[in-house]
Amino acid sequence: MSGGGMAMTASRGAWGRGVAVLGVLAVLALAALLPFALQDVFHQRIAALVLLAAISASAWNLIGGYAGQVSIGHAVFFGVGAYSALLGYTLFEWPPIAGAPFGILISLVFATIIGLPTFRLRGHYFSMATIAAAELVRILVVNWPLVGGAVGLMGPAVPRSTLDLSFTSPRPYYWTFLGTLTALLLVTHWMSRSRMGFYLRAIKGQERAARSLGVPVQRYKYYALLLSAGFTSLAGSLYALMVGFVDPDSGFGILISVRMVIITALGGVGTLFGPLAGAVILVPLEEWTNATFGGAGTGITYVVYGFVIMLISRFAPGGLAELWRRLQAAGRRHAA
Amino acid sequence: MILAQLVLNGLLVGAVYALFSSGLTLIWGMMNVVNFAHGDFVMLAMYVAFFAATLLGWGPAAFVPVAAMALFLLGVLVYLMLVRHVMRGPMLAQILSTFGLALVLRYAALWAFSANFVSLPEDLTGQVVTLGGLRFEPSRVLAGIAALLVTLGLHLLLTRTALGSRLLAVAEDRTAAMLVGIRPDPMQALAWGIGAACTGIAGGLIALFFYVAPSVGESLVLIAFVVVCLGGFGSVPGALVAGLAIGVIESLSAFWVGAAFKDVVVYALFLGALWFRPQGLLGKA
Numbered sequence: 001m002s003g004g005g006m007a008m009t010a011s012r013g014a015w016g017r018g019v020a021v022l023g024v025l026a027v028l029a030l031a032a033l034l035p036f037a038l039q040d041v042f043h044q045r046i047a048a049l050v051l052l053a054a055i056s057a058s059a060w061n062l063i064g065g066y067a068g069q070v071s072i073g074h075a076v077f078f079g080v081g082a083y084s085a086l087l088g089y090t091l092f093e094w095p096p097i098a099g100a101p102f103g104i105l106i107s108l109v110f111a112t113i114i115g116l117p118t119f120r121l122r123g124h125y126f127s128m129a130t131i132a133a134a135e136l137v138r139i140l141v142v143n144w145p146l147v148g149g150a151v152g153l154m155g156p157a158v159p160r161s162t163l164d165l166s167f168t169s170p171r172p173y174y175w176t177f178l179g180t181l182t183a184l185l186l187v188t189h190w191m192s193r194s195r196m197g198f199y200l201r202a203i204k205g206q207e208r209a210a211r212s213l214g215v216p217v218q219r220y221k222y223y224a225l226l227l228s229a230g231f232t233s234l235a236g237s238l239y240a241l242m243v244g245f246v247d248p249d250s251g252f253g254i255l256i257s258v259r260m261v262i263i264t265a266l267g268g269v270g271t272l273f274g275p276l277a278g279a280v281i282l283v284p285l286e287e288w289t290n291a292t293f294g295g296a297g298t299g300i301t302y303v304v305y306g307f308v309i310m311l312i313s314r315f316a317p318g319g320l321a322e323l324w325r326r327l328q329a330a331g332r333r334h335a336a
Numbered sequence: 337m338i339l340a341q342l343v344l345n346g347l348l349v350g351a352v353y354a355l356f357s358s359g360l361t362l363i364w365g366m367m368n369v370v371n372f373a374h375g376d377f378v379m380l381a382m383y384v385a386f387f388a389a390t391l392l393g394w395g396p397a398a399f400v401p402v403a404a405m406a407l408f409l410l411g412v413l414v415y416l417m418l419v420r421h422v423m424r425g426p427m428l429a430q431i432l433s434t435f436g437l438a439l440v441l442r443y444a445a446l447w448a449f450s451a452n453f454v455s456l457p458e459d460l461t462g463q464v465v466t467l468g469g470l471r472f473e474p475s476r477v478l479a480g481i482a483a484l485l486v487t488l489g490l491h492l493l494l495t496r497t498a499l500g501s502r503l504l505a506v507a508e509d510r511t512a513a514m515l516v517g518i519r520p521d522p523m524q525a526l527a528w529g530i531g532a533a534c535t536g537i538a539g540g541l542i543a544l545f546f547y548v549a550p551s552v553g554e555s556l557v558l559i560a561f562v563v564v565c566l567g568g569f570g571s572v573p574g575a576l577v578a579g580l581a582i583g584v585i586e587s588l589s590a591f592w593v594g595a596a597f598k599d600v601v602v603y604a605l606f607l608g609a610l611w612f613r614p615q616g617l618l619g620k621a
């Protein structure tokens with residue numbers, strides 16, 4: 001699949017690469033201007049939420065997609081990020097963004113601890129262990145009064161200074177998320193082309209074979225998990241920044257983990273733009289079901305999610321990216 | 337005395353855990369597929385029991401077999417329509433398929449039955465008996481003993497009958513089983529049916545003394561994972577021992593550490609066990 005793409009890049013050479021970079025810059029500029037095209041706040045907010053979901057899904061994609069280790073416990077890192085941002089405010093009256101680096105640090109420590117038992121496992125076992133680890137943390141948070149217990153934490157109700165980064169318009173959030181997502185996708189792109197990317201693909205394909213060929217499997221799985229955990233934590237902090245509130249379910253709930261997996265799987269696991277494509281489809285769908293069905297909307301949303309991932313796994317395990325390649329192949333056959 | 341009571345209650349609940357975990361371990365051992373919807377199967381069976389008892393006035397002797405049959409059909413259906421098509425596919429597809437099923441079942445139940453906790457009428461199985469200082473709640477005793485018997489029955493079915501041999505042959509080596517004339521597909525469908533029927537019986541029994549809610553499957557599926565991992569993948573006797581042990585550990589930790597933390601103890605134990613013995617406590621190295 002990727003063979004064809006690589007051959008084409010090679011034949012195009014430096015000139016082709018220049019065109020590609022220009023294309024990406026043009027798309028980025030258009031994306032940055034999008035909030036001006038969207039007049040009402042409702043649509044601007046959805047656009048910001050799409051980018052936020054794309055950030056956490058892209059972060060998951062590093063370990064779940066590229067390294068093939070299907071974590072269903074990434075809410076741990078998301079929750080740590082969200083809680084760190086608001087806990088700094090609750091305890092010390094810090095601006096929420098000041099908590100973000102601490103969230104990342106704590107997430108890296110958590111990732112190291114969680115990796116110890118879970119990286120000895122493969123496939124399903126890894127997934128189950130990550131669920132158990134995340135649920136364990138969630139129950140501890142629910143029962144820990146310092147971090148707000150079952151009620152959760154609130155951010156500053158009224159911005160005290162610009163440092164609080166609390167805006168009434170969704171636009172500043174949109175641009176912050178766009179910048180973060182761009183940085184994350186650049187890191188992902190760079191990673192996938194580097195030695196690490198090849199190692200991860202080897203691990204994903206056949207871990208034992210990779211090991212026997214001398215790939216330091218554990219170390220590179222750790223690198224992928226740490227990178228993924230750090231960015232997921234940042235996504236959690238950004239979420240807390242925008243929403244100004246987090247409770248155990250919206251931070252550490254299993255559905256937070258599931259959402260990252262579903263969005264990535266829909267767009268295409270292990271592809272650069274898959275998570276973004278998945279978010280562009282699923283987040284507006286989610287907003288629509290919530291708006292249409294009201295309070296029962298959350299239930300309907302997850303029934304839809306469930307059907308979506310059953311259909312993907314049954315008919316197109318590679319997600320939309322795979323469908324796209326199939327369409328292209330069919331088009332070429334038709335042309336020939 | 338309170339310790340003995342806690343151990344007794346733990347064993348009785350543990351027998352039910354062992355029963356639905358046996359269903360999971362059977363499916364797992366046969367085709368190396370994990371049913372992430374296993375806990376939600378139990379949840380559905382609990383609702384079958386609830387509606388049969390409240391709307392139709394049935395007793396457990398009637399609704400447990402009905403729940404078993406309903407879940408058997410569901411299991412076969414899930415195998416034929418979903419699992420059969422993804423089990424040879426990539427790992428992600430295997431995980432997502434039953435996970436998606438779990439979401440659909442859980443949130444469809446939430447939508448249809450609301451998030452409220454409900455329970456069966458308490459007088460369904462008679463009065464509490466006190467014997468030698470121990471309280472025997474008839475609902476728990478009935479559930480525990482019935483679950484124990486069904487689990488043993490499943491073990492005998494697998495080890496002592498021709499059908500069981502065919503099932504285990506497919507589990508052992510699919511190709512070799514085909515060579516001696518066993519078609520794996522019906523066997524695997526049957527394994528899903530039996531595995532799901534175990535959740536049907538277990539759900540009908542656990543509903544006798546446990547609250548019924550759409551979210552109940554979420555913690556039950558984790559308990560089943562813990563039991564199967566501790567007992568060794570694919571082993572019914574292992575699941576029985578581990579199920580009883582988890583029941584007792586849960587009961588004791590609810591008393592000593594607090595009810596809110598009993599799951600934390602179980603999950604921590606699970607992660608610890610995976611760390612030190614990834615092949616399961618009773619599994620082969």
